[in-house]
Amino acid sequence: MMIVNATISSVTDRIIERSKDSRRRYLDLIDEQRDRGVNRPHLACGNFAHGFAAADAEDKATIRSGRATNIGIVTAYNDMLSAHAPYGRYPDQMKIFAREIGATAQVAGGVPAMCDGVTQGLAGMELSLFSRDTIALSTAVALSHGMFEAAALLGICDKIVPGLLIGALRFGHLPTILVPGGPMPTGLPNKEKQRIRQLYAEGKVGKDELLESESASYHSPGTCTFYGTANSNQMMMEVMGLHMPGAAFVNPGTKLRQELTRAAVHRLTEIGWNGNDYRPLGRCVDEKAIVNAAVGLLATGGSTNHAIHLPAIARAAGIVIDWEDLDRLSSTVPLIARVYPNGSGDVNHFQAAGGIGFTIRTLLDSGLLHGDVLTVAGNGEAPLADHAKEPGLDEDRLVWRDPPEASRDETMLRPASDPFQPDGGMRLVRGNLGRATFKTSAVEASRWTIEAPARVFADQDEVLAAFKAGELERDVIVVVRFQGPKANGMPELHKLTPALGVLQDRGFRVALVTDGRMSGASGKVPAAIHVSPEALGGGPLARLRDGDVVRLSADTGELNVLVDAGEWDSRTDASAPPPAIGTGRELFAMFRNGADEAERGASAMLYAMENVA
Template sequence: MNTIIQEVTERIIERSHKTRKAYLEKIENARRNGPHRGVLSCGNLAHGFAACNQEDKADLRSMTKANIAIVSSYNDMLSAHQPYETYPQRIKQAISDVGSVAQFAGGVPAMCDGVTQGNPGMDLSLMSRDVIAMSSAVALSHNMFDGALMLGICDKIVPGLLLGSLSFGHLPVVFVPAGPMPSGIPNKEKARVRQAFAEGKVGREELLEAESKSYHSAGTCTFYGTANSNQLVVEVMGLHLPGASFVNPGTPLRDALTDAAAKQVTRLTDLGDNYTSIASILDAKALVNGLVALLATGGSTNHTMHLIAVARAAGYIVNWDDFSDISNAVPLLTRIYPNGSADINHFTAAGGMSLLFKELLDAGLLHNDVNTICGRGLEQYTKEPRLEDGELVWRDGPTSSLDKDVLASVATPFKPDGGLSVLHGNLGRSVMKTSALRQPHCHMKAPAVVFEDQFELDEAFKSGALDKDCIVVVRFQGPSAIGMPELHRLTPPLGVLQDRGYKVALVTDGRMSGASGKVPAAIHVTPEAYKGGLLAKVQDGDMIELNTETGEMNLLVDAEELAKRPAKQANIAHHQVGMGREMFAGMRTTLTGAEEGACSLFVEQEQQHVG
């Protein structure tokens, strides 16, 4: 086992001794009376199966057959989730075929950053994760279930479903993906048209045509953003069937994997002799495995918050130093847009998940002594699913990359590290994704150009006010201020400035998505400006230094001057009303900082832990 990976794992375990112990005690208490519908009164139970057919009613009365909850994020506006429309009936039939019962327990909301980007709805995006977690908890709260199937794909949905599932950690839980859409217009061409639009060289009609050719059918977007990072991480943590993450929707193999996932969860319940709860799978080693895979593939920076929140839900305390040390220990093995020009389908064709598992296992970068939904160890995940004569089987995957421009080996990686830097200094702490940068590191010293709102940047860009070396500061974007919207819409104009030869970077307490790319961006700055961070005192022209080699992020203004300088007051009321945002005022006040997961679900527990 790689010594750094082992050391990070051990310190997470040691740091989390009390909180993990308390979590496991809670889960054991929840398990004690299972199956839970056995403790329901006759009236309760009758309500729970009133709409079932006679056979299912008899099975649920007997207490000997498993009842599986289906929790789905289906809606037909989002391409990634549209395939889930037909899953419940398929799942019910598959589970019936093995003598158990499934009930649709509840739906959770699923919003899309791609739709809300640069619009008021984006201010709800991050907070929707905690709403999804609570919604899944409501779905499972009826004490009717022996296991659960979680149907979700995209940015906040999978982390939310994980948070909710871990609150019912005594249950076996299998995550059921739907797969990416087939490849459309090349990502490099899409990026070119976006920049041309930002420069006024093409119109909206040409831009929409390019976007429509990229996002063109049912399935997950094919770039390596948060949605596909979710799928990869969940599989590496052992909550998917091997090779299930990136099979296209509407194919016979996709259907076969869905049926198999449904059947598999029935084998893990407390009614049999192979009981495997999600709490027993998602331990410190599984969490570290997820971090290793995320960083080895240049995955989404959103997980510097999501995986911290997920870890906390399982009783573990993870911080950005853990990310940083793992990033230094693992090489970059993939080039998938925005870290390259390939998409997730190209990654699969080059060897995909099975080869990634093999490379990381052989190099001692993954813990192999872990539980999964398929048993002990990860060797089974080095195999690929196939249909042979209509039967689902797993066969050995490739032993070397079929496209070394997309998927490399540990011996000859694209970069020696995972491409995530943690920066710290008088401005606070932040993360920067360096895997997609033109140079392996960023060292930049330049004057600040300060914006209170992401939309102010457009006018400055069009007027030519940004045609210079500068570090753009966009503040009052943090969790407690306006819900931490994603600022990916800033990438095209900043990319244009970079292409014009200017040295530019971004510093913000907001988010840049998993699609953040070639512009250096110190993001998720904590403490955020709204809660007293020094970012609130930065003025136009102040010199800022960013250095990913030394990990520095400093405002180069004399400390005595800063002490006298008043903090800028936020003018954000227009971001807190309208489009439903007023209903989230209470949640914004309870959200933790970015390095604590930007989460509203564990406030009381965190206070007890600190006490």
């Protein structure tokens, strides 16, 4: 077996030691839930009858007998969100697939699935991060009925997969597989979309041209094809071994997509708790699996949102990770993929180049992944190796083949021995302004260090107004504060990307510093994001003033304001804007009030849970 890289091993050991007590409590919990929790054999007749009253005659008899696996489907279906629209027919199909092997499936519940692409820059974006906790709570409600011996999670996008997984991990005694829907086919080339956006920001094209460009990019059912948080989710689930191998990037509406869903349903019955190959979710998601998720994310230049989501997922399984762990991993894990916005091609091109199978194999061969993790489909001494496969059809029968020996397109995907750059492109920067994440993989190395006067804003609309007024035509570090989880739910700030990109293209040295979020689509402008502690409640960003010189450096890991220490300590905090209401934001006040730091996952729900669990 390949020896695991020393840094990977060291970080894993650090996480195991730090998590020792909380992980033990978690495993005790899921063992207790398996043996004495709410489940079908323990239901009273009245409870049980309610649970299968709506089933058809065949399924009712099977469920009632208690002799076959009943799969609880938790679905994020809606037909407004392109990535989740394909799920409309999945439950009916999955029930048929279950009957093929004498099992049953029921829709246990639905979870919300909002689209950041629709709410970007609008009031609804302030609900976005906390929709993850809402999804986790909804998943828990769905699985609380005790009618199921396994779970299938139907979700893809930004907060949806983390939310589903966090909720399901509290039912970690259940074998669980995540079932993706796949990306839409490639539309308008991403660089052309970016060009039109910047022209619109400069006032050189109108709204009709912009809408035409966007509609040609986002054009059909399926996940958006750029490598943002949604597709980073899929990468992480693959390297954690929680998908059927290679399921992530197969397009919707194809025979292969359907056969992968069928295989997931059949597999859940094989790893259920009544058989001899029991694989509960809580045992699959261990410290090594969390490290694997981080490695996959870094190696492919994935979304910085997972600097928040991955700690939250880990906490749900009793595991504690921090940004120093990610920083140390990033120093060792090479960048082997360039998928837009880090490159020119999208996830369909990545898949054609070798995709997930090639990625897992080259990382395993280089000792950068733990091969000995419990997965939903792998076997032997190194189960993850069975996920380094490409799915295909042989006369309509699903088969898995070895990935290509060499990348089919080295502008998209390379072996770990010959990467695009030697590190994973997600760095921790820290100093007297706090701790933050800096994604270097999409930024030219000449821009990794920026020192310039700050211009301080309280929201992104103020930034855009200053841009349009010509007030930012200089070297500048744009600071957008009071955007953290406690302040307003930590919205993404992609509305700023075209304007800042224009300034950079005009030759200015520009950077963004914020306690808000960006994501895998953050693009080419250097940014220190998720600054913790956030400005609201005493974070250092609240003391910044216009004209203060700020030094941001991914080269040295620095985030400092260059102000005399005595003067800095004497300053008072700026006043935060009052909490906004409308668009349901007031309903999420308890999430904001109880949220902890971004580095811990920015979750009020997990913070409260740990005080009772």
